[in-house]
Amino acid sequence: MSDHHRKLINDPDTLIEDLIEGMVSAHPDLLHVEGGTGRAIVARNGPRDGKVGIVVGGGSGHEPAFAGYVGRGLADAAPLGNIFASPSPAQIADAGRAADGGAGVLFLFGNYTGDVMNFGMAAEDMAREGVPARCFVVTDDVASAPADRAGERRGIAGDFFVFKVAGAAADRGLDLDAVEAAAARANAATRTMGVALSACVLPQTGRPNFDLPVGQMEIGMGIHGEPGIERGPAEGADAVADRLLEPILEELRLGAGDRVAVLVNGLGSTSLLELYLLHRRVAAVLSARDVAIHRSWVGEYCTSLDMEGASVTLMRLDADLEAWLDHPCKTPALRVGE
Amino acid sequence: MSDHHRKLINDPDTLIEDLIEGMVSAHPDLLHVEGGTGRAIVARNGPRDGKVGIVVGGGSGHEPAFAGYVGRGLADAAPLGNIFASPSPAQIADAGRAADGGAGVLFLFGNYTGDVMNFGMAAEDMAREGVPARCFVVTDDVASAPADRAGERRGIAGDFFVFKVAGAAADRGLDLDAVEAAAARANAATRTMGVALSACVLPQTGRPNFDLPVGQMEIGMGIHGEPGIERGPAEGADAVADRLLEPILEELRLGAGDRVAVLVNGLGSTSLLELYLLHRRVAAVLSARDVAIHRSWVGEYCTSLDMEGASVTLMRLDADLEAWLDHPCKTPALRVGE
Amino acid sequence: MATLKNAGGGAIVRRMADTIVENRGYLSEIDGKIGDGDHGNNMAKGFGRARDRIADTDTLSGAMHTLADVLMGEIGGSMGPLYGMMFDDMASAVETLERIDRAAFGRMLKAGQEGVMAIGEAKRGDKSLLDALIPAVEAFEADPGELSSALAAMKAAAERGRDETRDMVSRIGRSSRLGERSRGVLDAGATSCCMILSVLADETRARLA
Amino acid sequence: MATLKNAGGGAIVRRMADTIVENRGYLSEIDGKIGDGDHGNNMAKGFGRARDRIADTDTLSGAMHTLADVLMGEIGGSMGPLYGMMFDDMASAVETLERIDRAAFGRMLKAGQEGVMAIGEAKRGDKSLLDALIPAVEAFEADPGELSSALAAMKAAAERGRDETRDMVSRIGRSSRLGERSRGVLDAGATSCCMILSVLADETRARLA
Numbered sequence A, B: 001m002s003d004h005h006r007k008l009i010n011d012p013d014t015l016i017e018d019l020i021e022g023m024v025s026a027h028p029d030l031l032h033v034e035g036g037t038g039r040a041i042v043a044r045n046g047p048r049d050g051k052v053g054i055v056v057g058g059g060s061g062h063e064p065a066f067a068g069y070v071g072r073g074l075a076d077a078a079p080l081g082n083i084f085a086s087p088s089p090a091q092i093a094d095a096g097r098a099a100d101g102g103a104g105v106l107f108l109f110g111n112y113t114g115d116v117m118n119f120g121m122a123a124e125d126m127a128r129e130g131v132p133a134r135c136f137v138v139t140d141d142v143a144s145a146p147a148d149r150a151g152e153r154r155g156i157a158g159d160f161f162v163f164k165v166a167g168a169a170a171d172r173g174l175d176l177d178a179v180e181a182a183a184a185r186a187n188a189a190t191r192t193m194g195v196a197l198s199a200c201v202l203p204q205t206g207r208p209n210f211d212l213p214v215g216q217m218e219i220g221m222g223i224h225g226e227p228g229i230e231r232g233p234a235e236g237a238d239a240v241a242d243r244l245l246e247p248i249l250e251e252l253r254l255g256a257g258d259r260v261a262v263l264v265n266g267l268g269s270t271s272l273l274e275l276y277l278l279h280r281r282v283a284a285v286l287s288a289r290d291v292a293i294h295r296s297w298v299g300e301y302c303t304s305l306d307m308e309g310a311s312v313t314l315m316r317l318d319a320d321l322e323a324w325l326d327h328p329c330k331t332p333a334l335r336v337g338e
Numbered sequence C, D: 001m002a003t004l005k006n007a008g009g010g011a012i013v014r015r016m017a018d019t020i021v022e023n024r025g026y027l028s029e030i031d032g033k034i035g036d037g038d039h040g041n042n043m044a045k046g047f048g049r050a051r052d053r054i055a056d057t058d059t060l061s062g063a064m065h066t067l068a069d070v071l072m073g074e075i076g077g078s079m080g081p082l083y084g085m086m087f088d089d090m091a092s093a094v095e096t097l098e099r100i101d102r103a104a105f106g107r108m109l110k111a112g113q114e115g116v117m118a119i120g121e122a123k124r125g126d127k128s129l130l131d132a133l134i135p136a137v138e139a140f141e142a143d144p145g146e147l148s149s150a151l152a153a154m155k156a157a158a159e160r161g162r163d164e165t166r167d168m169v170s171r172i173g174r175s176s177r178l179g180e181r182s183r184g185v186l187d188a189g190a191t192s193c194c195m196i197l198s199v200l201a202d203e204t205r206a207r208l209a
């Protein structure tokens, strides 16, 4: 018996190209590819004159993030990096050019060295071409740095809310400063913590990317398998939900009358059944504090290949954030409104 | 190191009750519970006078099937059985009563002994109460019996299309005979085949429900882990897609000018990346035959807990099936139209 | 001639439930080979839940009715209707009796078998629980001795019947799509049915008076 | 005094790529302990792809430019910009030369180090590839001998620098959020950087004339 996982892929060297062809073949009404690198997935019905271009991206392996959020009302384009590796400046710039409608472009991505460097270089390249491009870095993972160094935190599933808000703000015609400010408000109001119950298998090699014994869990693990804050015996749904919520509730200081949006996100192989059990507890805890849930999403929105595990994200709402969240969008992975 | 998988559940004895609370807590605008058994999830905005009631169901462990398809335009109610076990007649009848709008009720479910018996008993019970209730059995799994005994086949992911069509037909006001006939047309036009690359872990016990060594695949395996038609070394995306398509294409006799709907369905822990790779090949094979894809869905629509694997379903379309497929619906797992 | 008191037969059903719950893992494992691996889970859930609602002092017929109600009303699956009908019809066959003699016991078994066949439409040789149940009922009938002896014959026949399922090709239920691949393993339902009949035989014999 | 011909230096870069591709699994494994387990995959993809576009007969500077273009243009990740800038700046430092002497080699190394530091903003001791690179460049400069001797000093210092990352707490990149938990394992980037410098030293020394 071998321990080599044969994944449903073809040649590892064309993995991302195959993925792009697959996504476009499944959603030809929503997506197409633009630019010479072949790595920029662009909304058929998104970019337009006078609108701030929204580009989201990062490494692959987090499907439906990031290209699944491309579509009218959300992102205009997404450059696809290799598995767990930022796209290159040229790939990012392809997405940026496609998204550009003359009002500037906002790049949104999680806070990782590679992404910061590559998106930063792409933004400089675009500026040289005369397109104002800015970077916005998502930092929602409470497990990745203490609150007084919140700016160093990783971006994980909270991307979902920050992207949604920025996409809505841009779709409503706000200018680049205002869209960036909206993203900043969303990011400041969003906290996530995750748990992993297994490593993920890298599809190219068929091997797990780290070691996590069956029956153990790691609290606070990142979506690329970056170690978390604590490892121990795996626990049940309620206990895990409580652990994930604790730092989130503390930092967001949620109390009676507050409103939140909830995302219970699966990392890849945790069943929807389990995710609903987590949501059940999240809803009960919030209800006990008289915090109202405006909307919930339960499912796989930002995965880590086939990792077993989940994350809980809360975004504390105000009237604007709520309106941006409810603004219609139509993308492969998310549909809101009529 | 233990081989006991601790799943994100609480007390195994309240697993399904917890799941129901979780689903309703996440989708309070769409779902609620009706009836004394507590096992019938009902659309808030579905059942109404004069409309044929649509009830879909079966065992749990296939989330989002079946309760994820409850909502306006699709199913009116779903009774939830235990993991991989049909709901009981009383639980089914609760769903049936909630769905009843005076025009009769259609029960739709996959072809399994347990479901056939329990839904059959429930239909008899309802008839005694004066509600005409009929059973429609989905039989899309080509791997489960030869074509000349197609009526004995299991129902797997093809449920998705048959439910969608029946739900649309009922929502458009067709009578019980016509809704049943629509379901029959959908079922006759729908074929699925699946592949498993791992067993699923039963959440109550933390153990795999059968043995499938890493690196092996089983073609034609059922969504409860029922053995398939062939076991061998796991293959790549294109090779697997070709194998799954072969009997489907043969039976549906698809040729130039034909139109189909496509479902590439993940069984639980196969990544969306891999599912898109399968769709890429499906699209290429269909395009080579000049078969047009009307619409595709790629994702987890009928799972087998956390099983690794996927299935491909095609529904051969005619004008009516296409219209029913495009008819709007709004449920937790599926949204179509405006 | 020794007979069984209906009153107090609740204890027999509770012992049955104990056995099923104890064999939860084993029954699921057998089911995993050619089915979906849940037979023990489903059975343990139903029998375990019924056990909590049955007192040792209940009548045998009352206890079997309770078990049938739980199986059919709350458990679902294949076993809900099949064992539900079996125990419901067995209970109905003796519910008016204070004491159950050999003839009544035989009628009870026969009623159970017919209940299963009416709902499930399977036959002997299909590789199902009927392959333990039918020969057991036949052996009970055919035995020339008293109730105690007929019970022993029933138990032995159930075990033989269970073992014979190993070489059968399934023609019913989940495993029926496997053809030849279903050969070579015991049938899960026949195994649980044999457990049920064995406990019924042993516990009844221990209570004959 | 022995120098290196720029022409034909393509072979050196191709040997580098061979080494990286061979160590794909090892580098990913190290990265898996405190990172995301992909360092070897990313590196092998970039270096492997560049190797296919470089001929042994290319100049060293031309080959390094090609490698930089592939890394920065097509590979992305952290290594795209970091090693991309490193090789780009190294190449620019010697691209006008026919022969590379000790002084030019030193300027080339220094330019590479500065390129990495400009884009990545890391310092020595942060537990990164700079902990192999900086001491290697220093040792090269400080060595009193000829180019061959300086290269040997560079290689030895890179190895020591790599080994010293084991006891460091990370302050940069993915592993920087781990605090004390990042101690006890080699840094993946320092390991690959040491491989690159070792091949550079060995292959250059073999070609000195």
Ligand SMILES: Nc1ncnc2c1ncn2[C@@H]1O[C@H](COP(=O)(O)OP(=O)(O)O)[C@@H](O)[C@H]1O
Pocket (backbone or CB within 6 Å): B084, B085, B086, B113, B114, C031, C035, C036, C037, C038, C039, C040, C042, C043, C077, C078, C079, C082, C116, C119, C120, C121, C122, C127, C128, C129, C130, C172, C173, C174, C187, C188, C189, C190
């Ligand atoms: N129609 C039938 N009549 C009698 N027994 C049956 C019938 N169908 C299935 N069985 C029995 O059911 C057993 C499986 O039970 P179980 O695993 O609980 O249900 P399921 O197959 O629905 O998961 C089989 O081993 C077989 O003995």
Ligand SMILES: Nc1ncnc2c1ncn2[C@@H]1O[C@H](COP(=O)(O)OP(=O)(O)O)[C@@H](O)[C@H]1O
Pocket (backbone or CB within 6 Å): A084, A085, A086, A113, A114, D031, D035, D036, D037, D038, D039, D040, D042, D043, D077, D078, D079, D082, D116, D119, D120, D121, D122, D127, D128, D129, D130, D172, D173, D174, D187, D188, D189, D190
């Ligand atoms: N700012 C930086 N400066 C220099 N080296 C860095 C920097 N950030 C990360 N590194 C190096 O990158 C290595 C990890 O590379 P790799 O795994 O390819 O990228 P990623 O961390 O994006 O997955 C680390 O071991 C470290 O040596």
Ligand SMILES: [Mg+2]
Pocket (backbone or CB within 6 Å): A083, A084, A085, A086, A224, D036, D038, D039, D077
């Ligand atoms: Mg990486």
Ligand SMILES: [Mg+2]
Pocket (backbone or CB within 6 Å): B083, B084, B085, B086, B224, C036, C038, C039, C077
């Ligand atoms: Mg079952």
Ligand SMILES: [Mg+2]
Pocket (backbone or CB within 6 Å): C031, C035, C036, C037, C038, C039
């Ligand atoms: Mg079973």
Ligand SMILES: [Mg+2]
Pocket (backbone or CB within 6 Å): D031, D035, D036, D037, D038, D039
């Ligand atoms: Mg890495």
